[in-house]
Amino acid sequence: MVSAAPAPRVGYIGLGNMGAPMARRLVDWSGGLVVCDARPSATEKFAAAGVAVAASAAEVAARATVISVTVLDDAQVREVLTGDQGILRTARPGTVVAVHSTIADSTAVELAQLCRARDVDLVDAPVSGGAPGAKQGRLAVMVGGSESAFAAVQGPFGCWADLVVHAGPVGAGTRMKLARNLLHFVSFTAAAEAARLAEHAGLDVRRLGEVVRHSDAVTGGAGAIMWRETTAALTGDDPWLPIMSHVRDLGEKDLRLALDLGDRLGTELPLARQGLEHLAAGLGLPHPTRQSTGADDDR
Known part of the structure; x- marks a missing residue:
């Protein structure tokens, strides 16, 4: 009987509003967790829980083979990967780096090529569901990458997401996130227009919002036609x-x-x-x- 392969050690870089609750759900990951953030205050609770804390992205890569990155923008992602103390300085062949930040799809493709030259896989894996979804472990994550890289991240991602979608090759995860957010923010604009109509009609805008949230939870909202x-x-x-x-x-x-x-x-x-x-x-x-x-x- 063949025994299951041991769980990889997971690294998490970037412990902000989204990264911290996502990483907290990995504290009991069987392969172990190592975290890193530029702010010492962000790692204190993890250290108190017995989680290893790294001083740099390079140190994370020296200790983990599946690494999540949740930082602000393209420039920060690039620095975390390719900087003087970046992941690619120490990453072992076979390491998988997952970028959860919403960046340009072209940036994801470019960085994946740099990683591939070092026998490292990069997946772009933006998430949807916000901080509440992260805290509840109910995020949706859209993954762009190879089949083998997708298989490597499914286990850790399942700790903080209840929908893990393989969108296609590198860049596809970001493209799906941008399409999803187009709907999100155009819907916000439409909600503001509907609120103005209700307000001018003498209605309680908050009660209208209550009706919208209730009925969308039942019908699925705009996503109901996307089948x-x-x-x-x-x-x-x-x-x-x-x-x-x-x-x-x-x-x-x-x-x-x-x-x-x-x-x-x-x-x-x-x-x-x-x-x-x-x-x-x-x-x-x-x-x-x-x-x-x-x-x-x-x-």
Whole structure:
């Protein structure tokens, strides 16, 4: 009977708002943990829990073979990897470095090439779920990298994430995170527009927020329509056709009603107008009024 390979020792560099709660969930990792942060105060609680503390990224790499990096930006990631006291100074062949910072996908690809020259694997592995998700161990992590590197990080990542997705080769994790955050922040902009409409209508904006959070938890929010494998136009025999047609018809009706309310209240709703114009095409459908009349504007 072949015994399972021992768990790798994990390193964690960057113990800020996200990194600290993620690393805390690795304190009992069977292979051991070593942490590093530029601020001594960030490592004190880890040291008190019996976790090894390294003085530099190079020292982490000398002691660990799976290393997570959660720092601020591209420049800091580059310094942690290639600086005078960086990971590549001491990393052993076969080491896997996971960058959780949201950086440019081109930076991830470039740094992966530098790592590969040293027989080190880099994965870009940005996360979604914020500090609450990190504390609860409920983050989603989007991994770009080789199959072997993905296999190496799945165990440690499972301590702080309950969704680990292999997005594709290096760079794919970052591209998926950018697409996810596009939805996130455009949704925030739409939420601000909806709040203005509610406020001008004399409603309690906080109660509207309560309704939004409740219903999105049930329906899945905007992610509920992201189950198709493509954004191409729907064909007549596609099983999604009746579902998306219903979404389009309901959405266009409600957007028109909201725009009418906004006109009566003197509230500008530019995103709602954009939504009415582009909803159908985004769902892979023709705009029904334009299809039948050829009109450019049916609002």
